[in-house]
Amino acid sequence: MVTATGRRRISVLGSTGSVGRSTMDLVERNPERFEVVALAGGANADLIAEQAKRTRAGFVAIADGAAWPALKAALAGTGIESAAGAEAVLEAARRDADWTMAAIVGAAGLAPTLTAVRQGRVIALANKESLVCAGDLFVAEARAAGATILPVDSEHNAIFQVFESDRRPGIEKIILTASGGPFRTLSREAMASKGLKDALAHPNWSMGPKISIDSATMMNKGLELIEAHHLFDMPEDRIDILVHPQSVVHSLVAYVDGSVLAQLGSPDMRTPIAYALAWPERMPTPTPRLDLAAVAQLSFEAPDPVRFPALRLAREALRAGGTAPVVLNAANEAAVAAFVERRIGFIEIAAVVEAVLEALPVAPVADIEAVLAVDRRAREEVEHWIGRHRGHAARVASVGAAD
Ligand SMILES: NC(=O)C1=CN([C@@H]2O[C@H](COP(=O)(O)OP(=O)(O)OC[C@H]3O[C@@H](n4cnc5c(N)ncnc54)[C@H](OP(=O)(O)O)[C@@H]3O)[C@@H](O)[C@H]2O)C=CC1
Numbered sequence: 001m002v003t004a005t006g007r008r009r010i011s012v013l014g015s016t017g018s019v020g021r022s023t024m025d026l027v028e029r030n031p032e033r034f035e036v037v038a039l040a041g042g043a044n045a046d047l048i049a050e051q052a053k054r055t056r057a058g059f060v061a062i063a064d065g066a067a068w069p070a071l072k073a074a075l076a077g078t079g080i081e082s083a084a085g086a087e088a089v090l091e092a093a094r095r096d097a098d099w100t101m102a103a104i105v106g107a108a109g110l111a112p113t114l115t116a117v118r119q120g121r122v123i124a125l126a127n128k129e130s131l132v133c134a135g136d137l138f139v140a141e142a143r144a145a146g147a148t149i150l151p152v153d154s155e156h157n158a159i160f161q162v163f164e165s166d167r168r169p170g171i172e173k174i175i176l177t178a179s180g181g182p183f184r185t186l187s188r189e190a191m192a193s194k195g196l197k198d199a200l201a202h203p204n205w206s207m208g209p210k211i212s213i214d215s216a217t218m219m220n221k222g223l224e225l226i227e228a229h230h231l232f233d234m235p236e237d238r239i240d241i242l243v244h245p246q247s248v249v250h251s252l253v254a255y256v257d258g259s260v261l262a263q264l265g266s267p268d269m270r271t272p273i274a275y276a277l278a279w280p281e282r283m284p285t286p287t288p289r290l291d292l293a294a295v296a297q298l299s300f301e302a303p304d305p306v307r308f309p310a311l312r313l314a315r316e317a318l319r320a321g322g323t324a325p326v327v328l329n330a331a332n333e334a335a336v337a338a339f340v341e342r343r344i345g346f347i348e349i350a351a352v353v354e355a356v357l358e359a360l361p362v363a364p365v366a367d368i369e370a371v372l373a374v375d376r377r378a379r380e381e382v383e384h385w386i387g388r389h390r391g392h393a394a395r396v397a398s399v400g401a402a403d
């Protein structure tokens with residue numbers, strides 16, 4: 001997995017995002033360890049060009065064709081190859097890397113991540129939505145290609161670290177910790193008046209907007225439940241969720257003898273990313289060191305599926321199987337986008353997801369084309385719901401629109 005110069009050949013899909021920037025920070029601090037084969041992003045031409053120039057990347061792909069002139073201009077005279085559009089992002093995923101970070105946000109990451117999986121190398125997986133909407137197909141493709149999936153999501157990385165130390169028979173359950181988000185202690189009524197700025201203000205983690213809003217609804221933990229089911233081949237009823245407001249214990253594994261093993265650390269994604277980057281070794285990071293005396297208290301509480309209905313919806317979707325998780329994920333993405341555009345209010349995010357899950361029948365998922373078709377259908381259904389509730393939705397959205 002290394003070049004003649006001893007460097008690991010890596011690609012980063014979504015290099016301009018929150019996980020992507022943390023990955024590039026570690027890569028740029030360790031030029032002797034990593035050679036950058038390809039970078040891919042959505043629309044941020046200036047940043048991806050700077051990243052490419054600093055790391056002498058081989059190839060740069062940008063999804064938004066309108067951003068390509070700026071990218072080409074920024075790379076002029078460097079000899080770095082670039083291309084634009086969805087096919088260019090797939091090309092970045094096909095380039096000859098030993099290790100690929102999959103950090104594109106949402107279902108837009110599914111095709112590029114699967115393309116990387118099909119190369120049969122190592123995939124550091126941040127893009128949880130691809131496992132949520134196509135988990136069984138994804139795992140089967142990874143197995144067929146001989147790809148290794150390294151979980152990057154902090155909770156799943158924590159469980160993976162525990163399992164790498166001790167995956168003996170006798171696992172009783174896995175326990176995903178959840179911060180509870182910025183509205184952990186609020187009533188439904190209080191949440192209803194919260195706007196975008198409030199929802200983006202995660203108490204512990206600095207992350208992109210979509211996952212930050214998912215944390216506020218706790219849909220993030222619902223998506224992570226489904227992600228854990230596929231990554232660790234664990235049935236839904238053996239995956240617990242535990243609210244832990246400090247985000248220091250990143251997750252736990254309980255064994256049949258009563259032992260519980262956990263991974264702890266400061267809430268900084270560079271630690272799980274570094275674990276994946278250096279795997280099967282470890283590498284140093286600038287993550288602030290955990291000072292438990294300063295943290296002073298670690299607290300835990302049961303989640304509340306009444307105030308946070310997304311938790312219940314995700315469990316029901318996982319139990320229903322087939323297209324239900326596809327619908328859950330796509331409806332959630334579309335509802336979060338509508339909330340960002342101030343077309344619906346905060347508590348309507350879960351309401352519209354529930355309505356779309358009820359409206360669309362559950363069917364088996366045969367292939368990726370079927371996943372993409374159901375994804376499109378669920379997004380249309382969200383628009384129909386918003387259309388039917390336009391007057392009410394706009395009034396609710398306007399309550400939180402002042403921020
Ligand atoms: N942020 C975090 O700490 C964590 C994130 N995750 C997961 O990691 C993934 C990324 O999250 P995060 O980094 O926060 O998200 P961001 O919104 O910060 O970044 C998203 C990235 O995806 C790129 N992108 C968007 N659409 C496309 C597209 N069609 N083709 C190619 N690239 C595209 C963006 O490009 P551009 O900006 O140039 O438009 C950007 O690089 C998500 O699935 C999230 O759930 C998991 C655990 C923690």
Ligand SMILES: CC(=O)[C@@H](O)[C@H](O)COP(=O)(O)O
Nearest residue numbers: 153154178179180181215220
């Ligand atoms: C960093 C990370 O992995 C996020 O998924 C984080 O866990 C979000 O926090 P919540 O626990 O609030 O969803």
Ligand SMILES: [Mn+2]
Nearest residue numbers: 153154155224
């Ligand atoms: Mn997480």
